[in-house]
Amino acid sequence: MxxxxxxxxxxxxxxxxxxxxxxxxxxxxxxxxxxxxxxxxxxxxxxxxxxxxxxxxxxxxxxxxxxxxxxxxxxxxxxxxxxxxxxxxxxxxxxxxxxxxxxxxxxxxxxxxxxxxxxxxxxxxxxxxxxxxxxxxxxxxxxxxxxxxxxxxxxxxxxxxxxxxxxxxxxxxxGDVLQPATMMFRFGPINFARFDALAPAEVQALARQGYASGELARAALHSSRDPYSADGWFNISRLGIDATDASALSRAEIEGRRQAWKAAAYLRRAVPGCESGRLQAFATQVGIRExxxxxxxxxxxxxxxxxxxxxxxxxxxxxxxxxxxxxxxxxxxxxxxxxxxxxxxxxxxxxxxxxxxxxxxxxxxxxxxxxxxxxxxxxxxxxxxxxxxxxxxxxxxxxxxxxxxxxxxxxxxxxxxxxxxxxxx
Ligand SMILES: Cc1cc2nc3c(=O)[nH]c(=O)nc-3n(C[C@H](O)[C@H](O)[C@H](O)COP(=O)(O)OP(=O)(O)OC[C@H]3O[C@@H](n4cnc5c(N)ncnc54)[C@H](O)[C@@H]3O)c2cc1C
Incomplete structure (x- = not known):
């Protein structure tokens, strides 16, 4: 061709x-x-x-x-x-x-x-x-x-x-290390009126608390609102791998889903607006930054x-x-x-x-x-x-x-x- x-x-x-x-x-x-x-x-x-x-x-x-x-x-x-x-x-x-x-x-x-x-x-x-x-x-x-x-x-x-x-x-x-990968996940439903009302300092405190307790792999609650649902896509897992290594990539998919599952439980337990939510979907594959x-x-x-x-x-x-x-x-x-x-x-x-x-x-x-x-x-x-x-x-x-x-x-x-x-x- x-x-x-x-x-x-x-x-x-x-x-x-x-x-x-x-x-x-x-x-x-x-x-x-x-x-x-x-x-x-x-x-x-x-x-x-x-x-x-x-x-x-x-x-x-x-x-x-x-x-x-x-x-x-x-x-x-x-x-x-x-x-x-x-x-x-x-x-x-x-x-x-x-x-x-x-x-x-x-x-x-x-x-x-x-x-x-x-x-x-x-x-x-x-x-x-x-x-x-x-x-x-x-x-x-x-x-x-x-x-x-x-x-x-x-x-x-x-x-x-x-x-x-x-x-x-x-x-x-x-001294430089490849940027980590992240398994994004969709969580909802979220009461966005309450979630979005959190002040940046409150979000940061919740993120640090989740990271300190080991429930979050990353000290952040970074998310995007899905315009098609009452759900959010969360960017709060972290996988330090070289994604061109097939074995490491496979392990990261499994570990990424585990981290996402734990993070979703933390959202439901600790974060205002997320009390009724559940993990709805994983991304098709772990997201690769570099x-x-x-x-x-x-x-x-x-x-x-x-x-x-x-x-x-x-x-x-x-x-x-x-x-x-x-x-x-x-x-x-x-x-x-x-x-x-x-x-x-x-x-x-x-x-x-x-x-x-x-x-x-x-x-x-x-x-x-x-x-x-x-x-x-x-x-x-x-x-x-x-x-x-x-x-x-x-x-x-x-x-x-x-x-x-x-x-x-x-x-x-x-x-x-x-x-x-x-x-x-
Ligand atoms: C978790 C995460 C969060 C991010 N957050 C943001 C953000 O908030 N805002 C923002 O703007 N950017 C963000 N980024 C960065 C951004 O998503 C990526 O850098 C960007 O999407 C890169 O686009 P790309 O087309 O170069 O690569 P990719 O999206 O990696 O696309 C490569 C494509 O090639 C295909 N492919 C790979 N190998 C082969 C092959 N051998 N044969 C055939 N096909 C192949 C893949 O399936 C894929 O479709 C984020 C990235 C990650 C991972």
């Missing part, structure tokens, strides 16, 4: 990449190992899109990400854009949504754009010839299918395609985000702070930004070193551990995905073999702006 743009991984980054590529006129095949799209956003049940703007209210994310929210609203499955106070005391804007309905929205987007979906398909092999990825094999229900793409976008989160292609990856610095990060043409650093550095090839912006969850438990390491602070992500951080026809989108881009702690969120992942898909389609306009390194960054920025995306200065 041949295709212009092969996108591996149908999380929010990969789905936006495939839709953007198809809307720009490329043929696009979107490969996903599960039977639905969304990755962490649906299967991981993360349930809130964070940080669309600076604290002062300057918008930094739009484009396809905004379209996703508009489409969720049409299904009455997204809350209003609001600001909440985090357990750290910081203010953060967000849109809460129903993860099950996001599956439908992503289905609609790919279908309307003419993307060919290939679900229940896992990347199983890659043929690389020098700097060129020649073929990607997929293990599917119809057997092994070999795809020969002009450009590959690796949006598998764990960057499985590039791992199999022998690409270079960034190491953790001494695994492999590719070595790209540019490695984005925390210092560049904090300064912030202005990039001539900036293709997306963000305002989410550096937010590191300690793997061993305890409270967040959180570096807030100034009240109107935003940063850019350069195109070169999507371009793996040493490969001519591959790009990365989502949580595997070329960024240090600390920088990824900011740019990993779904709003930014969607913006980066849109840029990757657009760049791949532009590279495919070449009559000869496409080279993503030759994409004109100014033309890419102009195209993204024309699509309604925001790219910074």
């Amino acid at each position: 041949t295709v212009d743009v092969l996108v591996c991984g149908g999380g929010v980054a990969g789905t936006m990449a495939a839709v953007a590529a198809a809307r720009q006129g490329a043929s696009a095949l979107l490969v996903e190992r599960y039977g639905f799209l969304g990755g962490n956003a649906t299967g991981g049940a993360v349930a809130q899109f964070n940080s669309w703007q600076t604290e002062k209210g300057r918008r930094v994310i739009a484009g396809l990400a905004s379209e996703v929210v508009e489409r969720l609203r049409a299904y009455q499955a997204a809350g209003k854009h609001d600001v909440f106070v985090m357990s750290t005391g910081h203010r953060m804007d967000r849109v809460e949504y129903a993860p099950e309905v996001l599956k439908l929205v992503l289905d609609d987007l790919v279908t309307e754009a003419g993307v060919q979906p290939m679900m229940h398909a896992s990347v199983c092999d890659v043929v690389r010839e020098g700097e060129h990825i020649h073929a990607v094999s997929l293990l599917t229900k119809s057997g092994v299918i070999e795809v020969r793409p002009r450009v590959v976008i690796d949006a598998s989160g764990d960057i499985d395609v590039l791992y199999r292609a022998g690409a270079d990856f960034l190491e953790l610095d001494a 695994t492999r990060r590719v070595q790209g043409e540019h490695v984005l650093t925390a210092e560049e985000l904090l300064q912030p550095v202005s990039f001539v090839d900036g293709i997306a912006c963000g305002a989410y702070p550096i937010d590191i969850h300690p793997a061993a438990g305890g409270e967040l390491i959180y570096k807030a930004l100034g009240e109107d602070h935003a940063y850019q992500i350069p195109y070169r951080s999507l371009v793996p070193k040493g490969l001519s026809n591959a790009l990365v989108a989502g949580r595997g881009i070329s960024a240090t551990h600390a920088a990824l702690a900011a740019v990993r969120v779904m709003t930014i992942s969607m913006a980066v995905g849109q840029a990757a898909g657009t760049a791949a389609a532009m590279a495919c306009q070449s009559k000869s073999a496409p080279d993503v390194r030759k994409v004109d960054a100014t033309a890419l920025r102009v195209s993204l702006l024309a699509q309604g995306a925001l790219v910074g200065d």
Whole structure:
């Protein structure tokens, strides 16, 4: 099978990449190992899109990400854009949504754009010839299918395609540990009038009490209200693993459900508004914050985000702070930004070193551990995905073999702006 743009991984980054590529006129095949799209956003049940703007209210994310929210609203499955106070005391804007309905929205987007979906398909092999990825094999229900793409976008989160292609990856610095995984769970019914009336200090005290007693694995009661029910999705388990280790990942699924079960009992016993609630559902899989990060043409650093550095090839912006969850438990390491602070992500951080026809989108881009702690969120992942898909389609306009390194960054920025995306200065 041949295709212009092969996108591996149908999380929010990969789905936006495939839709953007198809809307720009490329043929696009979107490969996903599960039977639905969304990755962490649906299967991981993360349930809130964070940080669309600076604290002062300057918008930094739009484009396809905004379209996703508009489409969720049409299904009455997204809350209003609001600001909440985090357990750290910081203010953060967000849109809460129903993860099950996001599956439908992503289905609609790919279908309307003419993307060919290939679900229940896992990347199983890659043929690389020098700097060129020649073929990607997929293990599917119809057997092994070999795809020969002009450009590959690796949006598998764990960057499985590039791992199999022998690409270079960034190491953790001494003292850094991979961000932990979390088993999200749905709990309800909740009396939100009482739950939302808790002052931030009361929430923090309850969270610390639950953590001290061993009932909570994390000193937080972080949750999203599901607009489709009287339930909340809770983000209060913590699993310090390398999720590319199959055995560790399997143990984490089991331990994650145990932690969620215990946390639900604590909510019911101790938290006002939760007295009548029960655990209703686990996320389909444990949510993964960080695994492999590719070595790209540019490695984005925390210092560049904090300064912030202005990039001539900036293709997306963000305002989410550096937010590191300690793997061993305890409270967040959180570096807030100034009240109107935003940063850019350069195109070169999507371009793996040493490969001519591959790009990365989502949580595997070329960024240090600390920088990824900011740019990993779904709003930014969607913006980066849109840029990757657009760049791949532009590279495919070449009559000869496409080279993503030759994409004109100014033309890419102009195209993204024309699509309604925001790219910074
Ligand atoms: C617990 C948790 C809480 C979070 N909270 C927030 C939050 O409140 N707000 C926010 O905006 N962000 C949050 N994030 C971050 C955000 O959810 C992720 O960083 C983001 O969803 C990453 O998107 P992605 O598309 O890059 O990767 P993923 O969502 O990981 O998607 C990768 C996709 O690739 C597929 N795949 C993987 N390997 C293969 C393969 N070999 N073959 C085929 N398919 C494959 C997967 O099934 C998946 O669909 C949170 C993350 C976690 C884990």
